[in-house]
Amino acid sequence: MEVVAEGLWRLADYHEKRGEVGKAVKCLEAICQSQVSFFPIVEVKTRLRIASLLLNHFHNVNHAKSHLERSQLLLKSIPSCFELKCRAFSLLSQCYHLVGAIPPQKQILNKGLELTASSADGFSVKLWSCNFNSQLANALIIEGDYQNSIYALEHGYICAAEMCYPELQMFFATSILHVHLMQWEDVNLVEKALSKCDEVWDSIEPHKVSNELKETVSVGIDRQAWRDKLDLAPPPIDGEWLPRAAVYVLVDLMVVIFGRPKGLFKECGKRIQSGLQSVQEELLKLGISDGVREVDLQHSAIWMAGVYLMLLMQFLENKVAVELTRSEFVEAQEALVQMRNWFVRFPTILQACESVIEMLRGQYAHSVGCFSEAAFHFIEAAKDKPRIPLECKLVKPLRSHELLLTWKNSAPIDWVAKPLTESKSMEAMCKVYAAVSYICIGDAESSSQALEIIGPLYRVMDSYVGVREKTSVLFAYGLLLMKQHNLQEAR
Structure with missing residues (x-):
């Protein structure tokens, strides 16, 4: 035989x-x-x-x-x-x-x-x-x-x-x-x-x-x-690196990330459009078209979809930042709405983006002068919330509009309160942004709220490894002191 x-x-x-x-x-x-x-x-x-x-x-x-x-x-x-x-x-x-x-x-x-x-x-x-x-x-x-x-x-x-x-x-x-x-x-x-x-x-x-x-x-x-x-x-x-298409998309994203601080907005815009188009083409190949949600995905497509969805969110995040810098608020709002819609459709895959979306909503609100709303979104981005564990698997709804989430080994989900952002840097920056928004409101109560936020950050400032975090804390605290007419200390 x-x-x-x-x-x-x-x-x-x-x-x-x-x-x-x-x-x-x-x-x-x-x-x-x-x-x-x-x-x-x-x-x-x-x-x-x-x-x-x-x-x-x-x-x-x-x-x-x-x-x-x-x-x-x-x-x-x-x-x-x-x-x-x-x-x-x-x-x-x-x-x-x-x-x-x-x-x-x-x-x-x-x-x-x-x-x-x-x-x-x-x-x-x-x-x-x-x-x-x-x-x-x-x-x-x-x-x-x-x-x-x-x-x-x-x-x-x-x-x-x-x-x-x-x-x-x-x-x-x-x-x-x-x-x-x-x-x-x-x-x-x-x-x-x-x-x-x-x-x-x-x-x-x-x-x-x-x-x-x-x-x-x-x-x-x-x-x-x-x-x-x-x-x-x-x-x-x-083994395998990223899918080939994702590698070329990643090149576009890197050009945007390095070009945005230099003010190369025209080149960034071209790269963002190129990247978004490429990502959407790859998502279509995975069966992700308009109306498709997380629960509709085959398990074999979930992880690859995650790669492209995260890249998509990175492009949209940079688009919001570019448009806000250019004071093009309508375009920024459109990109932000797209981010929110993608998150609503794929909440588990994109759960790491939730804090970023809240932060960007705060930045948009601050840019158009809605300081109370901005502070609210910044606080939301940094606060603790119950989170769906990454290890849970998606099962198609048993009834209309019902999403059943279970552990892969069929044990019940352990609902644990985790920070909306698990990045200390991100959390610190969101709190700084919230403090600045409160300061911009200008009344005594808002200044008091700003002090409650920025005071603890100032005391632990040396524990942050990034220059951005330390600089931002010093700026916000100095701005607050200036509002309190403590000009010498503010300087």
């Missing part, structure tokens, strides 16, 4: 090379559905290949997951087969990630790491360890577990260093820097991570850097020649 399996494998190869992937899958599934038993290792190899085809070409996550779970059961009875076991763990982790099942994803990745830890040292073993640590770090980031994410990335970096693989070291070093930038608790840790990136970059041989740059240029020239996602490296690393 092994000869039959070999023949079907080759026939599947033939169809895949001709682009007839559906026929290739049918050839392989004939082995799994046969009434005659094959050796377990034959069935495992077949199911792994089916799963790869389903994920890469059809995005049929549930079907792929069932093949991988069956492969895992078969592999338990086989003592060796290190490569097959690792590949099954890696693919199954990707499936869990696509359906948003983070706890089982972490569990399967930890099993993979246990397998690599118990295996003899070797290049392949360390590569798989890097694979699992990379995926685990990503899963932990989704849960907001920055510390353990950094821990996983550091383990990956150590493995890459032991293999003398500087390109892979660079991947882990930049990933660690990325996590520190997201967390931003200690500026010294950020600087240390940045120095490590410079150190690894300098260790890469110049001709390799030159080749990578040439490769990057060729990707930009011939976009259509590449698959939708760029591979990080060959298997078993086989």
Whole structure:
């Protein structure tokens, strides 16, 4: 029967090379559905290949997951087969990630790491360890577990260093820097991570850097020649950067972010329009058109939709800022309404944007002279509110207008009051803005409210790592003292 399996494998190869992937899958599934038993290792190899085809070409996550779970059961009875076991763990982790099942994803990745830890040292073993640590770090980031994410990335970096693989070291070093930038608790840790990136970059041989740059240029020239996602490296690393379209959108966003402080509003406007158009095209491909809401999304589309929705909100946020700076209040209001509408449709995916929206509403209100409303929105942006956990999954409504939210393991939601913004910097800035709005109202009661806000911030000012926060606190406190006619202290 092994000869039959070999023949079907080759026939599947033939169809895949001709682009007839559906026929290739049918050839392989004939082995799994046969009434005659094959050796377990034959069935495992077949199911792994089916799963790869389903994920890469059809995005049929549930079907792929069932093949991988069956492969895992078969592999338990086989003592060796290190490569097959690792590949099954890696693919199954990707499936869990696509359906948003983070706890089982972490569990399967930890099993993979246990397998690599118990295996003899070797290049392949360390590569798989890097694979699992990379995926685990990503899963932990989704849960907001920055510390353990950094821990996983550091383990990956150590493995890459032991293999003398500087390109892979660079991947882990930049990933660690990325996590520190997201967390931003200690500026010294950020600087240390940045120095490590410079150190690894300098260790890469110049001709390799030159080749990578040439490769990057060729990707930009011939976009259509590449698959939708760029591979990080060959298997078993086989990770992915952002989808290609998102990378080009991110370039537009970076131009806007760096151009706005310089007053390059015309160029920023072009980039914002370009970015918004590209993002909306990608959202349409994911089935997100007018009227589609969070509960209508397939689980496999949720995480990719999150990438583009967050980019969309970043563009709209910058558009509001640009238009307010130019005193184009109608355009700013339109962009702000768009942000609010997107948030209403996708509240869980975009929950991190809620405080930003409230802050921008405050800035808009302040710009048009509605200081009381501005102060209200700034306070809302900084205050504590009950939050929906990121780990909850979305289930289609059981009744009209009803949204059922449950944990992925079907346990009840633990409603915990968390800050609307979990960023200390953002919270401080919103409080400063609120204080300034109260000061602008001008009456005694408002000045008293401003003092209640800015006084505690002034006392802990040295605890902030950013210059912007310290400068803003000093400005607001000085403005308040000036209103109180304490000109010497205000100066």
